[in-house]
Amino acid sequence: MSENFLPFAKPAIDQATIDEVVACLQSGWITTGPRTQQFEQELATYLNSPHALCLNSGTAGLHVALLCLNLQPGDEVITTPFTFVATLNTIVHAGGKPVLVDIDPYTYNIDVNQIENAITSRTRAIVPVHFTGLPVDCDAIYAIANKHQLTVVEDCAHAIGAQYKRKTLGSFGHLQVFSFHPNKNMTTGEGGLVTCRNSEWAERISCLRFHGISKPAFDRFTKKGNQHYEVIAPGFKYNMMDLQAAIGLHQLKSLDNFIIKRTALAQRYLKAFANWPQWELPQIPQYEHRHAWHLFAPLINPEKAGMDRDTFMQRMKEENIGTGLHYAAIHLHPYYKNTFGFKAGDFPRTEDVANRIVSLPLFPTMTNEEQNHVIRTIAKIFNHPLSTESNSLDFLSPINQEIL
Ligand SMILES: Cc1ncc(COP(=O)(O)O)c(C=O)c1O
Numbered sequence: 001m002s003e004n005f006l007p008f009a010k011p012a013i014d015q016a017t018i019d020e021v022v023a024c025l026q027s028g029w030i031t032t033g034p035r036t037q038q039f040e041q042e043l044a045t046y047l048n049s050p051h052a053l054c055l056n057s058g059t060a061g062l063h064v065a066l067l068c069l070n071l072q073p074g075d076e077v078i079t080t081p082f083t084f085v086a087t088l089n090t091i092v093h094a095g096g097k098p099v100l101v102d103i104d105p106y107t108y109n110i111d112v113n114q115i116e117n118a119i120t121s122r123t124r125a126i127v128p129v130h131f132t133g134l135p136v137d138c139d140a141i142y143a144i145a146n147k148h149q150l151t152v153v154e155d156c157a158h159a160i161g162a163q164y165k166r167k168t169l170g171s172f173g174h175l176q177v178f179s180f181h182p183n184k185n186m187t188t189g190e191g192g193l194v195t196c197r198n199s200e201w202a203e204r205i206s207c208l209r210f211h212g213i214s215k216p217a218f219d220r221f222t223k224k225g226n227q228h229y230e231v232i233a234p235g236f237k238y239n240m241m242d243l244q245a246a247i248g249l250h251q252l253k254s255l256d257n258f259i260i261k262r263t264a265l266a267q268r269y270l271k272a273f274a275n276w277p278q279w280e281l282p283q284i285p286q287y288e289h290r291h292a293w294h295l296f297a298p299l300i301n302p303e304k305a306g307m308d309r310d311t312f313m314q315r316m317k318e319e320n321i322g323t324g325l326h327y328a329a330i331h332l333h334p335y336y337k338n339t340f341g342f343k344a345g346d347f348p349r350t351e352d353v354a355n356r357i358v359s360l361p362l363f364p365t366m367t368n369e370e371q372n373h374v375i376r377t378i379a380k381i382f383n384h385p386l387s388t389e390s391n392s393l394d395f396l397s398p399i400n401q402e403i404l
Contacts, residue, residue: 006370008322009183010363012258017250024246032210034240039245042252047170049195051202054245055209058157058179058192059086060238062127064208065153065175065194066094067202069125078118079127079155081108081331081342082350087129087155088330096124098340100331102347106283107131108357110348112140119144125151130159130169132326133185133292137285138164142173153177159195160185161259163290170195180244183324185258185294186251188244209238258364262293264399265362265371269296272375272396278305280383295326301355304380309356315381321374324359325350370397 024035036054044052055061071077074196077096079087082103104111126145128136136154145152154169156162157302161240162169170176178184180191180224189359191371194205207244212235251258280299284291302308307315313323329350331342344351361374372393379386387394 004320006009006361007363008359008361009323010365011182011187012254012364013171013247014250014254016253017247020246020250021243024242027242029241031241033242035242035245036240037250039240039248039252042249043193044195046252046255047168047195049170049176049197051194051196051199052170053194053205053209054196054200054240054248055186055192056240056244057190057238058177059090059182060209061177061179061192061194062086062090062153062155063093064205064236064238065196065201066090066096066125066127066196067208068175068204069094069096069151069153071095071124074122075124076117076120076122077125077127078110078123078150080129080131080350081093081329081347082108082131082327082354083129083155083207083330084157084327085330085333086157087127093358096244097122098336099123100342100347102349103131103353104385105349106137107134107285108353109134109136110141112144113135115141115144116148117376119148119150123148123150125153127153127155129155129157129394130162132297133158133162133294134282135159135162135169135289135291137287138169138173139287145174151175157181157184158294161255161290162292165288167269168230170226174198174396175201180192180248180251185262185292186248187257188248188251191240191244191248204233208235211235211237223316254364259290259292261364261366261399262362263291265366266291266296268291268296268371268396268399269360269362269375272393273298277301278384293362295324295359295362295366296362297324297357297359299328299353300358302356307381309358312381313358316377319377319381321377322361325373326357326359327354367401368396372396 040052076099077091080099088098096125152174154176156176160178174194178193212231212233212288286354300309
C-alpha cells in the first residue's frame with residue numbers, strides 16, 4: 001500500500017493494546033486461556049448477556065450458532081441476499097437451505113414485510129443481518145419468529161455496540177453472532193463472538209468450538225487440569241487465542257468512543273452531501289436505535305454522477321483513496337445460482353442497491369482533514385461545486401479528536 005493511500009477502514013490500536021499483546025507473548029500463554037476468559041466476561045457484561053463465547057471468526061460463530069438448530073435435510077433458513085457470503089455459506093455448512101427475502105428499500109436490511117411470504121412448513125430459522133450496524137426491526141422479526149416457532153440467529157457482524165430501543169444487540173433474543181475482523185467496529189485481528197441466553201446452546205457452542213471436547217482445553221495444561229478428556233461431538237478448531245483476546249480487551253474499552261467518532265464522521269458526510277444529486281444517502285428508520293455506523297455506504301445515481309459505481313471506485317483509487325463494496329448480490333454468485341436456482345431479477349432491490357452502493361472511508365482515527373480531503377475529492381470527481389465560497393467546508397464543524 002502506498003504511503004499516502006487512505007484506506008476505507010483501519011483499526012485503531014493504542015499503546016495499551018500493544019503492551020497487552022507483548023505481556024501476553026511474555027506470559028508463556030498465547031492460545032485460549034485467562035485473557036480469553038476475561039474478555040468473555042467483559043463482553044458478557046458490556047452486552048448484558050449471560051453467555052458470551054469467543055471464537056476465531058464471526059464465520060465460525062455463525063456456523064456453530066446454526067448447528068444449535070439441528071437442521072435436517074430440506075430445512076429452510078430465511079435470510080437476505082444482501083450480506084457477506086459467510087451468512088449464506090454457514091447456513092449451507094449447517095445443513096440448511098437458504099431462502100432469500102429481498103431488502104427494505106430504505107434501510108437495505110431484510111424487508112420484514114416480505115418474511116412471512118417466504119415461510120413454509122420447512123422453515124426453521126431467520127437470519128437477519130444488521131447491515132452497516134443499523135439494527136433491523138427486532139420486535140417485528142421476533143414477533144414473526146414467535147408466531148411460527150422459528151429461531152432467530154442475528155448476524156451482528158457489523159453491529160457490536162448497536163442498540164435497538166435502548167437495548168444493546170446481544171442483550172435479548174435468541175442467538176447473536178459478532179465479528180472482530182480488522183475492518184469491524186472493534187477487532188481482535190480475526191475473531192468472533194456468539195451470545196445467547198440458552199445454557200444448552202452455550203454449552204453446545206463451547207464444546208463444538210474446540211474439537212467437541214467436553215472440557216475447556218486450557219484447564220488440561222494448568223495445575224488444576226486433568227489430561228483426560230472426552231469427545232462428545234465431531235467439533236471444530238474454532239477457539240480464540242489469548243493473543244487475540246489481548247487486543248480485544250482494549251478494543252472493548254474504546255468501543256463506545258469508536259462509535260461516537262464513527263457517528264460524528266457519518267453525520268459530517270451526511271451534512272456535506274445533503275442535496276447532492278449524485279448520491280442517495282443512507283436513511284434511518286423511525287424506531288429508536290443506536291446505529292453502530294460500521295459503514296457509511298451511499299448509493300450512486302449514475303445518470304447524475306456521469307459514471308457508474310465501479311468507475312467511481314476506480315477514480316477514487318487513482319486519487320489514492322480506498323473505497324469498499326458491500327456487497328455484490330449473493331444470489332448471483334455462481335455457486336448459489338447453480339445450487340439453488342437463483343437468477344437475475346429474483347431480488348430486484350438487492351440487485352439495484354448492489355450495483356450502486358459504495359463504502360466511503362470511515363474509521364475511528366480518521367481526521368477532519370482526511371475526511372475533508374475525501375469530500376473534496378468526490379466533489380472533483382463528480383464535478384460538483386462545493387460551495388459559493390471557494391472550496392470551503394467551513395460549514396462542517398470539526399470533530400473533537402480528543403474523543404479517542
Ligand atoms: C455480514 C457479515 N457476516 C459475517 C461475517 C463473517 O465474519 P468474519 O470475517 O469474522 O468471519 C462478516 C465479516 O466480514 C460480515 O460482514
